[in-house]
Amino acid sequence: MANNQGRRRRFGSVRQYRSGRWTAAYRAPDGLERRADQTFDSKRDAEVWLSQAEADLTRGTWHDPDAGAVNFREYALIWVKERRLGPTTDELYRRLLRLHILPTFGALDLDEITPPLVRSWRSERLDTTGADTTVAKSYRLLKAVLETAVEDELIRRNPCRIKGAGKETAAERPIATVAQVDGLADEMGPRWSLMVYIAAYGPARPEEQAGLRRPDVDLERVGVWVRTAEPELTTGRRAPGPTKSDAGRRFIVLPGFMAPHLRLHLELYAEKDPNGLLFVGERGKPFRRSTFGRKWRKARAKVGLPDNFRFYDLRHTGHTLSTQSGATLKDTMVRAGQSSERAALIYQHSTLERQREVAAGMDARIRAERAKAADTSDDQASGADLVQDP
Known part of the structure; x- marks a missing residue:
């Protein structure tokens, strides 16, 4: 219990308990009294605490000490x-x-x-x-x-202050060769081979392919419209909805060799309804990751790809081939349905073979420039000799 040795101040008040220790309190902006959550050895210590609270109010940095009491x-x-x-x-x-x-x-x-x-x-x-x-x-x-x-002003500062802790430093994903993509398509069988090719050369996300329907296929222009996505959750439930971003809604122009693959798939394997799904299992049901995954693992091993090569990694293969074929960064973003350059750059790779091609091109260019310079030098020397001849 506090005695009467305290006195009113311009801001707040301090009081001394019968034990000899001191307390302090002030009226907060919400009209409620805020008392120190500790006692002090001296009156001066209590006044210092009160001055700090007053300074916070003056600077606009005051924080309700009870605000953070939220689970x-x-x-x-x-x-x-x-x-x-x-x-x-x-x-x-x-x-x-x-x-x-x-x-x-x-x-x-x-x-x-x-x-x-x-x-x-x-x-x-x-x-x-x-x-x-x-x-x-x-x-x-x-x-x-x-x-x-x-x-929400429930805490003053974010306690997550570890520099770089949220940055992912995963190793660069592997890519497949054209021969390996063909091998995967063969091993997966005719029902799923088109899905392999669209993943690699579209490149479409798995959940985008899951949402493809008959009207989305354009045989004349050889491509597919991506309008929705149907990801499969870990519970096995499919969750139809919009694409990952607005950029995901797009028309993907496919390589010309895929035209007969599209036509054959529509004739033999797509759901027969006019608006039917493009990819369904042998029993006519939407494909499941579990069933597809078993086939995928066998096919992956058969063509010599590592165990960590995911179906999703076929997108990396498609990006690499498109950039090596002369696609700009914007071209890559449009094909992949990505809204940021940073996302697109993740999928751009330069293989050792490509680096050798680049180095060979540089070598040829350097040799050509040197030869050109040497020819110019020889021509100049010949001209000088002609001028000096009597």
Whole structure:
């Protein structure tokens, strides 16, 4: 209990307890009294605390000390819901929260999450999982949630301050040769060979191909319209919806050799309904990753591709071939349905063979320039001799 030794100040007040320790309090902008969450050894210490609170109010940096008393789990789940994410991104974020973030931070309030705790959590995840890419994704998600908490004025600063922690440094993805793509198409069989070719030479995303229908095929111009996407979630449920971005809605012009493949597939394998799916299984059902995956793994091994070569990696093959065929960065972005140059550049590769071609071209150019210079020098020398002859 405080005695009457305190006095009113211009801002706030300080009081001394019977124990001899001091406390301080002030009226916050919301009209409520805010009392120090600790006691002080001296009156001066209490006044210093009060002066700091007054300075924060004057500078506009005052923060409600009770604002951060919000459970992180509840806040994070609401954060994901309010983003109205696509089904695959929503699934990814909830999985990262469940497996990597909530076990450490779920029971804490927002203001209990500190930079040292974040550093310790990240280190533990890296040591335990060995999955640098997954940890980077988890860190970015945690940082994004807490950045919104800063904007909501629930915490003063984002405790995620590890430089470069959200950057993914995955190894460059492998690419296939033209012969290997042909081999994959043969091994997958006639029902799925067109999907291999569109993935490699379109290049269309798997979920985009899952949404292709008969009217999307243009036999005259040899191409396909990508209008929607139908990703398959880990639960097995298909989630029809828009493409990954507006740039994903596009017409993909395919290499001319694919014209008979398109025609044959429509005749024999596409769903018979006028608006039927382009790719269906032997029983007429939409293709499933599980069934397709078994065939894919066998085909991949048969053509000598590494175990980490994914069906999605065929996009890298298509990008590399298009750029080597003279496509500009903008050409590549349009074909791949990408809205940023950074995304497009991820898929551009330069193989050792291509580097040798580039070096050979440079060698030829240098030799030609040297020869040209030598011829010019010889001509000048001959001219000088003629001038000096009597």
